[in-house]
Amino acid sequence: MIGAMLAEALQALASNRMRTFLTTLGMVIGVAAVIVMLAVGSGVQQSIRDSIESMGSNLFIVLAGSASSGGVRLGGGNASTLTLADAEAIGEQPSVRAVAPLAFGNAQLVYGSYNWGTQIYGTTQGYLDVRNWSLLSGTMFGDSDVRSAGRVAVIGTTVAAQLFGLEDPVGKTIRINGGPYTVLGLLSSKGQSFDGRDQDDTVLIPITTAQRKLFGSRFRGSLRMIMVQSASEAAMPQTELEVTSLLMERHRIGAGQEPDFSMSNLTAVAETAAATARIMSLLLGAIASISLIVGGIGIMNIMLVSVTERTREIGIRVAIGARPQDVLLQFLLESVALALLGGLIGVLLGFVGSELVRRIADIPVIVSSGSVVLAFAVSASVGVFFGWYPARKAARLEPIEALRYH
Structure with missing residues (x-):
């Protein structure tokens, strides 16, 4: 039954190719942006970790005291x-x-x-x-x-x-x-x-x-x-x-x-920089995630339009025996399919965008499997979250009122 509903959902999306493309575009941009931003953030973190390891581990620097010449203080290490x-x-x-x-x-x-x-x-x-x-x-x-x-x-x-x-x-x-x-x-x-x-x-x-x-x-x-x-x-x-x-x-x-000396913890300074890079990576991911929310709102909007356009179809389905949960599942599948289609294209663009950033800006990038899984999970969640209200609205339509709709 789920397979038949999914096939019908894909057929409904294919019947309005341009609208489907424009709807998924928001998800495509959002997923690609998340992957590129996380890749840049991971690359910067790895670069900092490599720099910390190259410095040595558990290090202290003991610096000689400062000296003065003609009333001018020359700074630490000169005495x-x-x-x-x-x-x-x-x-x-x-x-x-x-x-x-x-x-x-x-x-x-x-x-x-x-x-x-x-x-x-x-x-x-x-x-x-x-x-x-x-x-x-x-x-x-x-x-x-x-x-x-x-x-x-x-x-x-x-x-x-x-x-x-x-x-x-x-x-x-x-x-x-x-x-x-x-x-x-x-x-x-x-x-x-x-x-x-x-x-x-x-x-x-x-x-x-x-x-x-x-x-x-x-x-x-x-x-x-x-x-x-x-x-x-x-x-x-x-x-x-x-x-x-x-x-x-x-x-x-x-x-x-x-x-007459100073002592600094070199490892602590480096780890502070690494923590800053982690925060930067999270901020980049959070900023990019806004695009996913915008894409989700686009999906909700289109699904509401679809429910309005197919009101008579919903009335006929219910009249011949379809249950409200069947109607709910049908529209939810369409919403999730839109989100996952956008997520798949977004992942591919994310890989391409990350490579372009690496070559053009000469910035280290690391596209992790975790970021790809996260992008798919988020896109599916967005499809369910923003598709729930239109699907619920469709499922709660009264058959008589739906059949009267013009």
Whole structure:
């Protein structure tokens, strides 16, 4: 019986092709908009998650204090308040998994007839652990290189492409600000960072080499920054407490005094951005859903017109034995068929629209199966919701009054 009613519903819709097309157009636009907006939102969220993972997990940044020159405050990281000894002491704390001291600055690199300006990071072997970074080839410099301030380097893929092209950089000698450095290893690619910087455009050298031979420092062994990785996400509050207490004690800073360093939770900042992206995705989906409501109102309007046009037909059906629930089901099926037809076309347009957005706007998009199922479920629900009133109106018509209708 349902099959016969469905066939009759499709026949009724086919008899008014233009009206059916215009009615489903609202659903088509609504479903396509929902899929595209959710795809863009999911793509942005995935991009942020990738950036967070590329930064490393459970991270803290300990920044040296600010310095003043001629009454001008230069900002955090410019004072010589952190040392290598501080980094080593932090690494011994129970809740700390890895630590990486940093001294950094810009320098010019030269290999043969090629040159490239990039940022140089003086650090230790722990930097790869803190950043969850692996090597494509070669090796990382070790403790002996740090102790001897060796002229060795590990480079990123962007630097390798600019200086070496397709040539294997491992074992080659480059010049950094005029000094020769042997390339020990090539870092794996990490892509853009959370702030949009190319993480692969970097060079790592021993921290002591950066301090003594490249950048120099007013105080021997001073650092601008220390990266600290907690043993786990749950241990992060304990890590922050341990590191803060340790540095306050080592720097002889009493209670109530201003610390000569600052400590920030890098993971918390990144997760806040991820939460913002999730909210943005929900807002985009909610805005697009308004189109579905508009499409549903269009379906209700057309179904009311259809009930009016087919009043005599309804009277004849009831007069020859059709029950009110049969009439109700007949018009409900027509409404749902309209919504599902629009939903199907909308899904196809949603895939096409998402691909166009990816190619034209260069925005990452992810069309998930969940968004497609959601679009179909919503379109069917809209068909039932907005078709119920016209169908109920048709089912409640009195046979005599319906047969008298002209």
